[in-house]
Amino acid sequence: MWADKGRDKQGMSQAVTRGKAGSGAHRPGRQVIIDAAVRCFYKHGYDGSSVRDITQEAGVTPAALYHYYASKQDLLMEIITRFMDSSIDRTEAALRRAGPDPAARLFAAAQSHVLWNASDVASSFIVNSEIRSLEPDNRERNVAQRDRLQRLFDECVEDGCDKGVFTAPWPREASRAVVVMCTFVARWYRESGPLSPEEIAWRYGHMALSLVRASRAPQFEPPTYKGA
Structure with missing residues (x-):
């Protein structure tokens, strides 16, 4: 599957x-x-x-x-770097648009990450499976990108816990779970499926809030279903 x-x-x-x-x-x-x-x-x-x-x-x-490109390795690294750079840029933009509320910010970041990975399932698959093929220097650069993306979610979850909006007992672990969950949508998403990317992203936004034990969820209307 x-x-x-x-x-x-x-x-x-x-x-x-x-x-x-x-x-x-x-x-x-x-x-x-x-x-x-x-x-x-x-x-x-x-x-x-x-x-x-x-x-x-x-x-x-x-x-x-x-x-x-000097080598096939350079080509792989460009594919990975470009995808990760866009992942970071889109997450940062989603957080800015959401404003100061931690619940709205996490919801928006999770939605954005789902939509980006579902928009290009092939590149997402390569980014998340071919880190094993990167040479040491390239792997180090890629890990730094992954850490930067993860920190955006970590800071959001920690802020929510500090403000009492989230009650996750293990904020860092919950934050990692959110990122992995949203990233791996690309492994199973298909355009022919019953749900649009927007519908999936809306559901995953709510699941992200459940993972951090949010006291409330943003009141966003769900997107129209394909079959509607």
């Missing part, structure tokens, strides 16, 4: 038609290579994808890939 089904053709289609991380920031030739690498890494894994596989998928020569 998880990793294998997560790499079906529908998921691959989502990866190249919806929510590419920062796609406007690169020239078309570079973006074609990135998109091809995402498809290859998603379907075959990093170790199972050669430079030739990627360039054939992109319809370019190996020389074209090496014009932009």
Whole structure:
């Protein structure tokens, strides 16, 4: 139900038609290579994808890939870095929009994180499975990004506990559980499913508040259901 089904053709289609991380920031030739690498890494894994596989998928020569990247490792790192940078930026923006209330802030951050990971399931899968393939320096950089994202949630939960809005006995563990829960939506979400990303995000926002034992939940109307 998880990793294998997560790499079906529908998921691959989502990866190249919806929510590419920062796609406007690169020239078309570079973006074609990135998109091809995402498809290859998603379907075959990093170790199972050669430079030739990627360039054939992109319809370019190996020389074209090496014009932009020194190695396949550099290409993987760009995919991961771009996705994580956007994860952080979107979470920060959601927290700013939510205002000072800890419950509203956590609800908004959880929603944002679900929506981002569901928008590009292939890149999310790569980011969260191929950390094992990063070289030591790159792994250290990626861990720093993950820590920065996690701190945004930690600070929100700790603020809520300090103010008595949350009563979680283990705030840090609850915060980690929220991030993992929201991230892994990408492992099972499908466009053909009964729920839209907005519906899932709304539910996960409430589940995040349950994890931290919030005394109240923001009064946001649920999104319209697909079948409505």
